Amino acid sequence: MNLEELIVSSIRDSAAQVFSTMLGVEIDRGEVSVETGTPEQANDGIVSFIGVAGAWAGTGSLSCSPALACRICSHMLMMDASSVDEEVLDTVAELTNMIIGNVKTELEQYLGPLGLSIPTVIFGRNFRTKSVGNNKWTVVCFQWKDEHLLVKLCLSPTDRVAHGAGHVVGQSCALDVRTES
């Protein structure tokens, strides 16, 4: 399994577990894609970011429509959320923290210790986002009824590249970490 496959598998498992445990719903898996450079299309809705740091560094992101964010909040907090307010944004931030946090834990076995920042949530229309540095994002789409949720992660090695898993000399590693496309 290469790094990209591991990221996709971790995001799928983590999102499914978080939705099932915290919201009591099963979400459908959608397409996987790779996004490079700065997306030409502007964003509408809610985007949440969380920083990942360590021997590998990057950003995790979650994006969805305001309607889906309200539905997530309603299920998670067991209350009626009909418009995007602080509670809805807080819920999306926490969802990002849990999904990317669990992905981080899975990746640490292979990439060494990683840290997480506090999430940041953006809500608006016609805005663009850009991550300085690595611009290759692994994008995993999920679907809940008629709405889409995108979970993205970009990671690249820093100066302090460390292999997380210890191996006996001569033992082959299950993870082929490729840093070049």
Next chain:
Amino acid sequence: MESDILVVDDSAAIRKILQRVLRQTGMAIRTIHEAGDGQEALAVLKAQKVTLVLSDINMPTMDGLQLLAAMKNSAEWRQIPVVMITTEGGETKVSEAVKLGAAGYVRKPFTADQIKEKLAGILELALPI
């Protein structure tokens, strides 16, 4: 004997969920106090009687590990059990919390059963007979 629990998390959503989940466990809980970070938690500890602290690790201003260290350095709060609740499943932060004296930890996402399982025994030991 009823317990008084302090929930510490920078996410208001998680504090709300924990309020609900703790009530769902059926444990004898009198009060659930809330704090948004370690500093707020210390202020609550100064003003209120607390049986157990349930704290996130990653928080602004003063994180859960700093709160734990401050409590274990205080003669007044040293005996209050602290359970970490976190997405940090990796060895580093959890090991650090255990070294600092955490009574246990719960991974996010969590169920009411997992919270009950972790807290029941700890509360039994913490409450005076």
